[in-house]
Amino acid sequence: MKIKQYISGSLLLFSVLLLTASCTDYLDKEEKSDIDPTQPYLNFRNFQGFVEELYTAMPIMTGHQYHSAWNFGEDDYWEPQESRQLPNAIDQGNYWGWNDCFYSYFKDKQGGMNTGTPERMISDVSTKGYLYGLCWFGIRKANIGLANLDQMVDATQEEKNLIAGQLYFFRAWNHFMLMQYWGGLPYIDRVLEPGESFNLPRLSYQETADKAADDFQKAADLLPVDWDQTAAGKATLGKNDLRINKVMALAYKGKDLLWAGSPMMNQESTGSATYNTDFCKRAADAFGQVLKICDETGRYELADWNHYQEIFYTYKTNKINGLKEVLFYENTATCHIGVWRWNLVNDWRPPLINNSGIKCYPAANYTDYFGMADGTPAYVIENGKLVPNTAEKGGSFDIEHPYKNRDPRFYYNFIYDAVKTVQDGSKILDNNTKLPDERKQYASLFEGGLYRTDTPSKCCFTGYMNKKFTSQFMNDFDDFKEGSVLVMPLLRLADVYLMYAESAANGSGSSTGTASNYGLTAVDAINKVRDRAGVGHVATEYLSSVDQFMSEVRRERAVELSFEGHRFTDLRRWLLLDKAPYNVKTAVYFDRAADQSDADRYANPKENHVLNLREVVLVERKYSLPKHNWFPFPQKDVQMYPEFAQNPGW
Secondary structure, three states: OHHHHHHHOOOOHHHHHHOOOOHHHHHOOOHHHOOOOOHHHOEHHHHHHHHHHHHHOOOOOOOOOOOOOOOOOOOEEEOOOOOOEHHHHHHOOOOOHHHHOOEOOOOOOOOOOOOOOHHHHHHOHHHOOOHHHHHHHHHHHHHHHHHOHHHOOEOOHHHHHHHHHHHHHHHHHHHHHHHHHHOOOOOOOOOOOOOOOOOOOOOOHHHHHHHHHHHHHHHHHHOOOOHHHOOHHHHHOOOOOOOOOHHHHHHHHHHHHHHHHOHHHHHHHHOOOOOOHHHHHHHHHHHHHHHHHHHHHOOOOOOOHHHHHHHOOEEOOOOOOOOOOEEEEOOHHHHOOOHHHHHHHHHHOOOOOOOOOOOEEEOHHHHOOOOEOOOOOOEEEEOOEEEEOOHHHOOOOOOOOOOOOEOHHHHHHEEOOOOEOOOOHHHOEOOOOOOEOHHHHEOOOOOOOHHHHOOOOOOOOOOOEEOOOOOOOOOOOOOOOOOEEOOOEEEEHHHHHHHHHHHHHHHHOOOOOOEOOEOOOHHHHHHHHHHHHOOOOOOHHHOOOHHHHHHHHHHHHHHHOOOOOOHHHHHHHOOOOOOOOOOEEEEEEEEEOOOOOHHHHHHOHHHOOEEEEEEEEEEEOOOOOOHHHOOOOOHHHHOOOOOOOOOOOO
16 A cells, blocks of 8 residues: 555665664674664754655656656647557546556556665666655655654754755645645645554645645745855855755745645635635735745846756756756756656657657647747637637737747747758768758658658657757757756746736736735736747736636746646646647648748748648547546555545546
């Protein structure tokens, strides 16, 4: 029983390392070799070593064997024959895939030869970091630490605060990571002993969120903004960026409260499928504290547009990505095991230029959320469909020039037709003439183009390729496969601004609403993120009501946070997962217009002239709610005791 195994088990990895000898060997030890059970908690150095395992137990979204999949909204389309990929199971409504699919970072166990114990899941770097099992492990680990705080006798008050703050954070964070996929939980806030009767009931989502918010606040009260400014942090000066701090704790408190106030969670808790005003106000105030601290200290700041790429990956610099914008990352073991090169980027180019296995491409309808440079949408929703926002509708999208004057983030994220994908054309030759082959050097994504027909089972199904996390020249001919580092941001400052906008608007009932402790309006928070990319502000017609404003909030989150793993939870909490147009993935088809030469087309692909532009549905997700609001718990867990109920429909 996985929950009980992790929160009631009596052996920690730390203990295992101390108890590896046989009974006979132990009896033969000298008296001075015995280890005092209080030793791990005696002083700051020892106790911090205990806490470090909580960092090690964090999940890895982007690191699993040979392929990795972490986007489950309508953003990615994977090779449909590949049943081992969780996104394909999600497309079919099979949420059991979170634990059954080989390529899933949620599992409660290890695959293959691995044993599934917490110790193995932490130490086996190649497949470490499964969310479900290690979150329960992390909760128990945090509780053991909190239960032993009084053993920390050789420490200053600052050191005691640092240890306690991290423990409170991780107890809340592990609960939160489980909650957002499985719903309300028993909130485990003490050490459960082996043999103890275990019958804690599941709380409602909002009850669980309140307890997590209390722990996040305790962490924020105890932790500094910057460890480098503490006496204890001086020992690791310049290497403290990843340690839990006040800003992280407050940001996650805000996220926890906003999620609890969102329609799906409010419906689960109160029966009302609307935003909960009180939770949204509290969330806005938490985010307001974060933004005020950042304004005053500069601890975190939005990266400028010229360095936007460095938020997401670095190339041959041996530095972690993120600059000062990323607050919190996935497990940083991805820096060291090469998963980014082997597991991910090979899946994002057709075999024609990148000879590798499974293929994944952005859904065409997801690119439609990326609007125009003037800030207006390129597509608007009418009768459950995304339709071009042309001049006739008051927009500026030109259906015959679909890549022209788009939001700069469109060009950053996507490879589209005629964009160069092989830098050194002399290395990619035509099979017959042995001359450089422009059909391979430049993306041929029009209907009948080589990128879409050369290898039908792995071709570019959707008409777009992803380049957010890697160079557009990542292929078999240019030197861009090696040397990239990406640790996926789980929370960055742009996200905080967008969550502030959502919570301030729904807490106040106005697009110009603010937090009680911070004067930035909801719409100005959106515009601040757009200003970085040089995109026009939210148009006036979206400011007259919160409902209209939320359509731009949803679109802005899709654009700015694209492919970072947020979309699935966003659609669920908005109760839009089963609604058109969010329940489909499409491919785009078009013809190249004859009035444009290939030379002109390749020289300036933004100006491409196309004809007969249309989208075709590749998959339609047929969901039923509330069943598909939540993942199912493992059967062995819900059979532990009657009070631990399975989620509806499973």
